[in-house]
Amino acid sequence: MSLDKTHKTALGMVGVVLFMGGMAWAAVPFYDWFCRVTGFGGTTGQATAGSEVILDKTIKVRFDGSVERDFPWAFKPVAREMTVRLGETGLAFYEATNTSDRPIAGTASYNVAPYSAGGYFTKIDCFCFEMQVLQPGETVMMPVTFYVDPEIVDDADAKFAKVITLSYTFHETDLPEEYAALDAGVQGTVDQN
Secondary structure, three states: OHHHHHHHHHHHHHHHHHHHHHHHHHHHHHHHHHHHHHOHHHOOEEOOOOOOOOOOOEEEEEEEEEEOOOOOEEEEEOOOEEEEEOOOOEEEEEEEEEOOOOOEEEEEEEEEEOHHHHHHEEEEEEHHHOOEEEOOOOEEEEEEEEEEOHHHHHOOOHHHOOEEEEEEEEEEEOOOHHHHHHHHHHHHHHHHO
């Protein structure tokens, strides 16, 4: 009887561990989905085309750019702010320069403030959707196409937003294989000299 009880307890504990592991595995995609649907935490929306409705009401959009510590890129918005009508498609550019002597891959994380406006800030196209690879000393202009959803005027909290700030932070990412092989070849030549 005691052995039966021990097996049941062990089986129950294994079940709890498996359940908790499954919940931990599902938490990240669920949280990502939740943020995209609700705009929680300043997460923006995505669309394939601009808004069909454009209102006469305007909103100011500010742009901010930074890099993680020790990331060898200079990164900043070309224009610090612009005013757009609600629903109007806007186009902003960020400038990035690889200040190192090797190819660097980076991905951008982003958020929108105030958080209540996050779900209404909709990106049509953005450099943040894909990894960026810059060669040594290379400077590129990176566009973001967006609109502020006119439905923001119906939101009890977000309708009072007069300014929306779009912030990006670039983080280093592993180089894709084709670039890593080139980088290894360059490093080998540098080491031989």
